[in-house]
Amino acid sequence: MGRIYRKPGFLRSLNQAWRGMMYTVKTQKHVQFHLFAGSAVLLLAWWSEVTRLEWLILILAIGSVIGAEVMNSAIETVVDMVQPNFHPLAGMAKDIAAGAVLVTAIQAVVIGFVVFLPPLLRLASKMF
Numbered sequence: 001m002g003r004i005y006r007k008p009g010f011l012r013s014l015n016q017a018w019r020g021m022m023y024t025v026k027t028q029k030h031v032q033f034h035l036f037a038g039s040a041v042l043l044l045a046w047w048s049e050v051t052r053l054e055w056l057i058l059i060l061a062i063g064s065v066i067g068a069e070v071m072n073s074a075i076e077t078v079v080d081m082v083q084p085n086f087h088p089l090a091g092m093a094k095d096i097a098a099g100a101v102l103v104t105a106i107q108a109v110v111i112g113f114v115v116f117l118p119p120l121l122r123l124a125s126k127m128f
């Protein structure tokens with residue numbers, strides 16, 4: 001309170017954004033899970049030798065989920081600051097923010113199916 005706002009330089013802005021992202025990674029279990037799942041998907045992509053376009057689409061899908069998670073955390077933090085007590089609208093705001101994450105997660109699952117189903121089917125046909 002009472003601190004004078006100084007326009008940050010680019011490196012300072014980057015540092016603040018990094019700090020926000022790391023805070024989310026350290027404190028939010030869902031973000032940790034999605035980072036783990038994203039890494040597993042990248043390993044699977046490497047193993048299945050997906051095409052360049054498929055790499056780009058997978059990276060977009062993973063980035064969308066993690067980006068939405070970080071934004072969800074920002075909304076939760078603001079809601080907790082503005083309304084620390086129970087309020088239906090505070091709850092709804094958090095549910096809506098979580099809904100945005102769900103949209104990106106569903107999208108990522110569909111993309112995962114489309115990209116990985118053919119190589120997994122090929123593997124299954126080789127095995128049986």
Ligand SMILES: Nc1ncnc2c1ncn2[C@@H]1O[C@H](COP(=O)(O)OP(=O)(O)OP(=O)(O)O)[C@@H](O)[C@H]1O
Nearest residue numbers: 029076083084085086087088090091092094095098
């Ligand atoms: N102030 C509030 N008033 C009413 N309902 C709330 C309030 N805060 C949270 N809720 C309800 O509880 C749910 C979980 O809230 P929480 O703050 O724990 O978020 P979360 O991040 O989804 O959970 P987690 O702590 O596991 O990460 C919200 O989606 C909302 O439905």
